[in-house]
Amino acid sequence: MQTMRSLPRGWWPRTKASKNTVIGYIFISPFILGFFFWFLTPALVSAWMAFQDWNMLSDPRFVGLGNFRTMWQNRLFWQSLKVTAYYTIVSVPLGLVLAFAVALLMNIKVRGIAAFRTIYYLPVIVPAVANAILWAWILNTEFGLLNVLLKSIGLPKVRWLVDPNWALPALILVSLWGIGTSMVIYLAGLQGIPALYYEAADMDGAGRWQKIWYITIPLMSPVIFFNLVMGIIGSFQVFTAGYLITGGGPEDATLFYVLYLYRTAFQYLKMGYGAALAWVLFAIIMTLVLVIFRYMGRGVFYEGASSGDRA
């Protein structure tokens, strides 16, 4: 009886504030537990694995920095890094600019904006696998839609997925089909800019481009910044397009980093090396994001002190 009485007393706090704390932690406990189970634990396991030579069948063998040394000397590692960097450098800015331009056009109150928004957004929800198979067919050299269109306007065929010089540009083109998400986010941001600012600019005699340059872009900079960061994080993780459309080829021209990681870990069962690759990917993405925050974050304009202050 003694323990029965003392246990609840110690466990259940008396004061309102500490009671609140316990209840609060009960509410967020699923996330905290999940964070430990599915986040911190894998991260620790991965940190250990990165220094092992391990195929999951035999015992792991400590190799120190061996995995990283292998990486440094591996041609495919550099190739995958090059492919992914090229893809990111071209597709992310191109996608951002296109999405922004489309959102700007839509924000001029034209007829049928809802229908346009739907059509531009629709590709985003197409399942990645269906998307990949569809584009493999569109990019088919002999019978694909794209070459049919090129031929109809008198241009020569491009061997999209067969020519190593064209395969990656082709996949960048595929990525542009998915600008819908950032476009919708831009559009919402544009609609939130008070008309007041534009009216004031009108009175000062500002032209269309001046308004875009001096009002729209500064006010939209947090949104542009958000889309840029998310775009970079996403494009470094591209996998399905390379895996299903081109299989990494031709001549490793579309061997994305994650595709290389997948093959290393799950096809050649080099789990330790795979974990090391993942850490390097993580380091690259985080460095990029931090650099962007550091050098571009300053240029981001936050209207008022509190709203939109997510950085």
Add this chain to the structure above:
Amino acid sequence: MSIEAKPDTSVLPIMQQHVVSRRQSRFDWGRILVWLVLLGGALLMFSPFIWMVTTSLKTQLQAFQYPPVWLPNPPQWQNYVDALTIKPFFLYVRNTLVIVVFNEIAILATASFCAYGFARMRFPGRDTWFIIVLATMMLPGVVLMVPSFVIFSRLRWIDTYLPFVVPHFFGGGAFYIFLLTQFFRSLPEELADAARIDGCSDFGIYSRIVMPLSKPALTTVAIFTFIAGWNDFIGPLLYLNTPDKFTVALGLSLFRGGLLQTRWDLLMAASVVMTLPVIVLFFLAQRYFIQGIVMTGMK
């Protein structure tokens, strides 16, 4: 880190009215040009869908004709029958739905539960944990692909649906917690205060006041969960081995290899079948979609 609940949209209708009345008075060539540019872009964006559907209705030989046949006559509806029976497509659908249903239960229950704590309670450490939520949202998921596989294989969860289901019972992912927290913060405090005076606990306020009021946000979460589960490819690729357990995405990816490699008619038919449910869902619930994207992107 202060995150406002909702943008002040009350000024929007007035603003739009104003713009319309000022501009629509004359025949505006600039506006027509803009409209034409948008229309051209829309045609480009939509043409892959048309290509997918017309190919799916062609014969195997028609698919390789130049110039392409846009309206195959007669349409080969048989392609759909073939595409759905060559592999046990309906079994894949059933498997996928099993995963999706469990995900819905897990995410709707636990993400909202966590979100209530973040949005409606005050306690030390809350903001730190919320920053961790945001941080996990930014972290690239593939980084943990390898160690997660090791952990799941140690748990003997490989070739089961547990890796897709169980982790979702822990808050359901930062994205959903964040989205629901934002929404819960926008709800008026007064109702909860009144209930509290009547002796209602926080658990009661969560289940009897906040949840019923949050149907729009919960619908958004449910839709995103469905799409994520239906479309997921990497998960099933890593964790499932037995063909009988495959999901639609994994099943369809296998169409691409092997005998069907050049049967574009059948490949497109199967792709149409896989894409149709998400498109129908999109049209039924467009409002919630846009809301969800905007809520995560804007705040």
